[in-house]
Amino acid sequence: MTFDISIKIGGEAGQGIQTVGNILTSVFQSAGLYTMAINDFESRVRGGHSFFQIRISDKPVNAPSHKIDILMALNQLTCKYHEKELTKDGIILSDARFFSEKDNIHFIPLTELSAKAGDKITSNTIAVGIILSLTGMPVRLLEDVLKFSFQKKGKDILEKNFKAAELGYDFASKFKYNLNLPADNFDNSRININGSKAIALGALASDCRFASFYPMSPATSVMKNLSAFSKDIPFIVEQAEDEIAAVNNIIGASFAGVRSITSTSGGGFCLMTEGLGLAAITETPVVIINAQRPGPATGLPTRTAQADLQFVIKSSQDDFPRFVFAPGSPEEAFKITQKAFYLSEKYQVPAIILTDQYLNDSLFTIEKGVLTIPENIKSFIIEDKELENPELYKRYKLTKNGISQRVLPCSGKAIVRVTGNEHDESGHISEDAENRNKMVNKRFVKMEGMIQEMSSPETFNKESDILMIGWGSSKYAIKEASDILIESGIDIGYIHFTDLWPFPFDMVTDLIKNKKLIMVEGNRSSQLGLLIMEQTGERFFETVLKYNGRPFYPNEICKQVKKILE
Amino acid sequence: MTFDISIKIGGEAGQGIQTVGNILTSVFQSAGLYTMAINDFESRVRGGHSFFQIRISDKPVNAPSHKIDILMALNQLTCKYHEKELTKDGIILSDARFFSEKDNIHFIPLTELSAKAGDKITSNTIAVGIILSLTGMPVRLLEDVLKFSFQKKGKDILEKNFKAAELGYDFASKFKYNLNLPADNFDNSRININGSKAIALGALASDCRFASFYPMSPATSVMKNLSAFSKDIPFIVEQAEDEIAAVNNIIGASFAGVRSITSTSGGGFCLMTEGLGLAAITETPVVIINAQRPGPATGLPTRTAQADLQFVIKSSQDDFPRFVFAPGSPEEAFKITQKAFYLSEKYQVPAIILTDQYLNDSLFTIEKGVLTIPENIKSFIIEDKELENPELYKRYKLTKNGISQRVLPCSGKAIVRVTGNEHDESGHISEDAENRNKMVNKRFVKMEGMIQEMSSPETFNKESDILMIGWGSSKYAIKEASDILIESGIDIGYIHFTDLWPFPFDMVTDLIKNKKLIMVEGNRSSQLGLLIMEQTGERFFETVLKYNGRPFYPNEICKQVKKILE
Amino acid sequence: MVTVKDYECSFENKWCSGCGNFGILSAMKESLAELEISPDNILLVSGIGQAGKTPHFMKCNMFHSLHGRALTIATGAKLANHNLNIIVNSGDGDCYGEGGNHFINAVRRNIDVTLLVHNNQIYGLTKGQASPTSDQGMKTNLQQNGVISEPFNPVSTALALGCGFVARGFSGNTTQLKKLIKEAVNYRGFSIIDILQPCVSFNKINTYSWYKSKVYDLEDENYSPDSLENAFKISRLWNEKIPTGIIYKEEKLSYTEKIKVLNRHALIENNYNPEKLKEVILNIA
Amino acid sequence: MVTVKDYECSFENKWCSGCGNFGILSAMKESLAELEISPDNILLVSGIGQAGKTPHFMKCNMFHSLHGRALTIATGAKLANHNLNIIVNSGDGDCYGEGGNHFINAVRRNIDVTLLVHNNQIYGLTKGQASPTSDQGMKTNLQQNGVISEPFNPVSTALALGCGFVARGFSGNTTQLKKLIKEAVNYRGFSIIDILQPCVSFNKINTYSWYKSKVYDLEDENYSPDSLENAFKISRLWNEKIPTGIIYKEEKLSYTEKIKVLNRHALIENNYNPEKLKEVILNIA
């Protein structure tokens, strides 16, 4: 890495912080730089305090930094909260209203400049111009991005924004400060993408055609992405009356033969747990996204957490098999969504994907090539003509691997009977004790196949005696922490879990034997730690836990790990 | 034990099997005998096959027997299904329609006899008369019970039933068969009671005054008992529109100051999980009964299971403290319900009681003295006048033990603010990171006190190297199995859990160290076994699992344990 | 030719003898046969309750789902494949109690599904608690002092929500019921028939003869079901006389007809199109 | 004397400036002051949404509960202590969407609680998805092709369900709104005011001026709110003119008045009575 700088734009909700951030990120991307951006906001539409923070480097960066080089303060709270995050040479750019006289604080007269540009709504573009100038980006790149962003708004708006950009550049040129980042390595093999969009694309690349949901942060963004794509592709996004309806809608649609998805967050997932059981006993494939946020109950609706792992594994009454995955990046989100659809249909069990506000709303630079679209989708649906005798078809025929032929209703002569009561092979209610044993075992025997499908966790320096263990979205924060620790002379490894249930206990037992384990998790009780204890009998581990609604930063992991190792 | 006999009455739903069973049980009880009765029925109102099975002894009996001495068959299926359960000398009493010629089958012309008694609805009483005669019970005892049961129906009906009873006695007197049980040890210190009623009484003895529920087997019976009592005591039972409403109704009522309860089963509990989180974050005490039945989804609605343990411990998004109990008998149900109310209010956390169809619907003989009514109920509610300065009252004031003073809304000058969002001490929404940490920790620190309140599991012969472990309703079946095994020369102990969460891991770790463990559980995955692994790191155990919807019988546990030990 | 016999099924019927559900079952079979819809072309969706068991008692494709959720399953299935003929069998508790919110929204969507509510004014399968339609004053084990809530009026409510086909049937009049079911199935949009169905085991108030003495056929009065205001007025009748027949009917576009992507093909009929997807991915760059 | 100032609270208001919620908040404070109800004597219960935040912005006892569940909390609290004055603040999504089933049943119970629905025809807090009351055709990020469901008509539906106090207010007319709130709070039974509330951030169709140009006060037309049929007719008006004021009013016994054990004391006022319990236990032997 030749450079690694971070820019934070802070202000009130409604001031357009996210727009500024998104445009900046796009420009850096088109300059050929790697970026990673996080999005921090309150549960309100106007006012309060929020920020957008971009990290930029010539090498991949995939976690936020705790140090800021440029802090743009659109409200006073930004200075108050974030001044301490500045690097030694870092500067603050701040709007007139709360300008204070310190060496590293630079006054930027946004209102004045935007008046000059002819429209006060251009003030965000001016802010962008200033930052880009200070980082050494050419104005041309900004103009390209503006064209893309504002073209729909008409020529007049576009012109004004061009002008605003230039005013910003001019204004900033009088500062001595300039980071002079390189701007000529554009590489069109990369794009910026957040977790939500990656999941949405993963669903499309799985031939998913139906989604039903009830709005809930931070889960709605997955559906928003699907909605946007649905203009080009035969895809229906249905807004249900509640989460109960949403999950049952997709069970109905999947039963009828269309791959289906829903997306919700904790409280909504609560309401889906009964439907989860229905999917399980009727053996109907469904994919459920649980985008985690801090709870209990409404908790912190727009913030992040990794605290639903045990819940999604153990929830709904009685025992039954399911898949649980937790991607650690947009790449993994895209791939795992496809895997979830494939496995859910293959085994006829529900699959749950745990994401969170951090992964869903953060932008990462990825290789476009990662988003490979498969040429074919393997379907496990049986057609009437493939049946020897459709009249004798039994939806729940007992088989060695627990998987029965799945025929669609009204697709031929076979009669398809499905019930949420315990049933016999033909799908009729049965209270018989022997039949019950057979059916429970039929469902459970699938676990033997399912566990074979689980990828073992990704490992880094796994030979070390000390291993950090994490899961899901914290992947790169922990990875970076482990790099820093190793560099500082501490021999440490890292195990990253994405495939969480059925728990690959054999592989894991081997990996962790006789190691010092440090669980790094976004929850209060170390839920993966407990799961590892439950599944492997491993007894002792240390923890680095964070549950204040904010994502992990590599340096704080380092600090805590060092404290543990002292 | 000088005798230990079992009687089974089988027939269709709607034939009055339960009435016959209940009357018989009452008569045996009034003869001074100990009884234990189970109730097996399908999810339908008429037809099919169901049975009522009574075990009778001169010593306490608390689990069903696999052997039957008298089998009364009111339908043909009874013979088909249960003939093989007969003891060597056992007899079948069967109605004309499907009489078959075997030595031990006796024809009982119920229709004919009831015609004689003047009303065909007396045929059940005739059946009762026959059985009582064959067991040596005097007709007088039956007449007392009939008086009690039929007095509301008028003199005519009562007379007819007396006559019917006598006809039954007369008819049976021609059989050589007679068990000649003693009938003169009536002891009014004992009563027959099932789990539902014990829970309902426990709630009343906790000063609970409000219940809200949505009907669901096998949970409705708790509410039915409370409804019946509510004629004498100021108690409201509200039937809600759904389970979501039910749990939130009781949260509202408890917030307003009245101890409150709800009762549901798995699928209904799913719908309550979001409310569970609301109770947790608002720190509102509530008691939730989850009466288990086999799932997933609708499963086997009228049958029994112990398969929601992990679900109730881990459910609802994010981490928070709660209590989970599982009584093993009506005595324990009565006591634990009181403990649940007490602790829920003391710690301001939700408490969940796991019962099941078996415990709820089975009759046990208990000492009346066990049902002690406390003279006072300790309340943890703070009144305005106890506050130094009501105007400064803060609902969520940070304290060392996590417990804040709980004042009721509109009970004085103090303003009570409660929210399901993360909040500050005063109850207002707060998104502050530091405050969040404090509030999570405030809730969690209660666990330290809570775990001190947990009783250690009851143990029997705990010094043995081999320990069976069970929880909840299977208590006496396992206990009896351990007695039989010990008698047969196998040195074995038994640990019975009622207090399951917070898990008393210290006590347990000591108990199980270096032992061979055999988990005996009514579920497919050995949920308590997994919990013990999670909490103690204990790694190996054998299992005796049953999940066909039927309760445990001591002898089948013995058989399987022997197989394990072979 | 489809006959009622084609709908016979050997699975044991588990209802009480004399139950009003039998009339509904036979009217349904007859209607379907007369409509020439064969068992392999019909999907019955149901919730949990005695009504919810209906699909088990005839030969057909079925989804016997969760208590209260039948309409949500039917909605999903219809959106995935709008060529399906879907009839929902639900109980008064199932549909108007636990499923109340889905009832509201199925009506608002106007999804082309026929809803038959077996309204016995009681929770049958759970042995006799009050349901949303129980009359005030009805006592049960759980309503010791009698029901005190205003009964849910499904007809008035459906009208208020904008339902385009609202009817009331009586399981004791299968001739009329058969006609209503046929019209409802043929209606393009969401159609409701609230069917008065005596529960001989638990409802000792609203018995067969209680209903019999009150019901009358709107057709006999030359009622015309095209005025919403008239329909609302009629919908308030209960204690003296109970109107049956089609109470309101109005043609409008059904939900799936309004969804553009469904104009040409049902969702299930599309093919996976990797080329199109590659384009989408190019566009987001 | 209670004044509006008594209701002031220092907690920062988090609504957008210009939001229609401000009018509702001030009308509420004024009504309560004029009714001489002090902050320590009022309990506000709310769900989740912008409307749900209301109780934070005035001094009062409050339960800010779950999305959709405000009415269920209020019902429990009222049954436990029917001396409480309870007002529920809910959003159109909260009350008619997620909470639809509880809305139905609160009306049916006729529990003595006042419901104020901040109806902005949009999901505000979650940033602009269609709500049950969104007009057909409204486009949003999640409704790319526009809303195609029939909008939920809260007034018609409340009438169909038998509500005894149904009104519509407009947050732009606080004088009328204050009057309505006072009448609703004084009404013994379940009272609903559906309040038209412009969301300046997300609803660009049903704006302040859109409403302004359509609303009229029923009082100005000498409308008398005592005929259910008239009320139903009036409730159908929307596109041209939107009636506000009390649409229907009928006196009847409220829920807690019908519960015998509550005739003398609120549930909370009873004392624990061990003697009575011992009797009960004796009786079951």
Ligand SMILES: Cc1ncc(C[n+]2csc(CCOP(=O)(O)OP(=O)(O)O)c2C)c(N)n1
């Ligand atoms: C979530 C849930 N709650 C409750 C139940 C229990 N339950 C089964 S059937 C039923 C009521 C049946 O009444 P209704 O819908 O009127 O049907 P009927 O039996 O009268 O035909 C209930 C409450 C359930 N299965 N699931």
Ligand SMILES: Cc1ncc(C[n+]2csc(CCOP(=O)(O)OP(=O)(O)O)c2C)c(N)n1
């Ligand atoms: C169970 C559940 N589902 C979804 C949400 C997310 N959510 C919060 S507010 C809201 C909608 C708000 O709309 P509305 O009720 O109309 O209130 P407004 O913000 O418009 O006042 C939703 C869907 C939630 N908190 N809980």
Ligand code: SF4
């Ligand atoms: S209980 Fe009632 S509804 Fe159910 S089958 Fe029997 S008569 Fe019919």
Ligand code: SF4
């Ligand atoms: S988003 Fe709409 S409803 Fe919410 S505060 Fe802003 S203007 Fe008001």
Ligand SMILES: [Mg+2]
């Ligand atoms: Mg019913």
Ligand SMILES: [Mg+2]
């Ligand atoms: Mg709204």
